Amino acid sequence: MRVGLDDKGISRLRWMLRNTILLLIPTEFFTYWRMAVKSCNAICSIDQTVSDCRSDLQFCGFVLRCLWMRSEGKPKETGRSAAALDDLPRPDLPAANRSAAEIEIINFNFFYGRTQALFDINLTIPAGRVTSFIGPSGCGKSTLLRSLNRMNDIVPGAKPSGTIKISGEDIHAKFTDVVLLRSRIGMVFQKSNPFPKSIFENVAYGLRINNLARNKTELAHRVEQALKQAALWDEVKDRLHQGASGLSGGQQQRLCIARALAVNPHIILMDEPASALDPIATQKIEELVLDLRGEYTIVIVTHNMQQAARISDYTAFFWLGKLIEFSETDRIFTSPENSMTEDYITGRFG
16 A cells, blocks of 8 residues: 655655665665665655655665675675775876876766756866866856766766766776775865864775775874875874864865875866865965876866966866867967857856
8 A cells, every 4th residue: 555745755754764774784784675665665656756765765775785895895896895996006107108098988968857968078088187177157067077976876867878988997887886986086075075073084984984994003094194195284183183173164175185085096076176265275275286186187177267277287168068178278278279168268258
């Protein structure tokens, strides 16, 4: 017998599912998953939006899968254990290899329900370089950025088509391990989002859940190394066990970068990382990006064209979901091939 619920009831159920699922014991994975599916089928009447419930079940399954694999120490589907992430190949640094493709985007389209956000994107992002996405708001920059580590998967109604390859591997292939994919691609958001934990525990979080540190000594070393890479160690080394909320906005953003670097990613995605910071903090973030260039492949979304000119090696200009032009940054800003690119850069629109 199906029981109909109003919108408020469905929203309440979704909230309960999302929060309760985080407390489940990993070893009870299959039992609770069957219960969740059965409950969803029982409470969703035919005339209600079942897709919303399904998306939440997918989210719950993703969380449970992460917890189960981490706690049981299971190897991923690729045959690599979490502890083997350090052994993954890094982008080569010699000049002869720096132009090698790290990210290949082929005929990529993206839909939010019936609304198409990206149209036939073809783009090759070289390894060990900084690539900026520029364009007016709503042109698809962040959508494409989030597609690179499949963060859009949990958005209801989101549908990608086409191909994205990371280091030659199709990220939408049937047996792609999304957990491993995201561990290789760090993400820094527009607004700093430190956990309500100490500075040390913020950086150590990813190392703990991925079992990347064998003991406390190694954990402390990896945390220190990440903080030094983020140019934050000297400012926080005497208060590592104090709350991260006591840091300034710029320090919190660098802490989030350190958290991303701690798990040794190949690629770092940055979605307007300095848009909410003052000029001094912005300068430190930009200097950090330049320091990381070569060791990591960095893709950054920015509305600040001067920032793109200062820190990026390549620049892609987007307009209404379409890639208008992609080239070396110097060429884009001095002699663009497309008149629309020139008009945007010179401030005639946007």
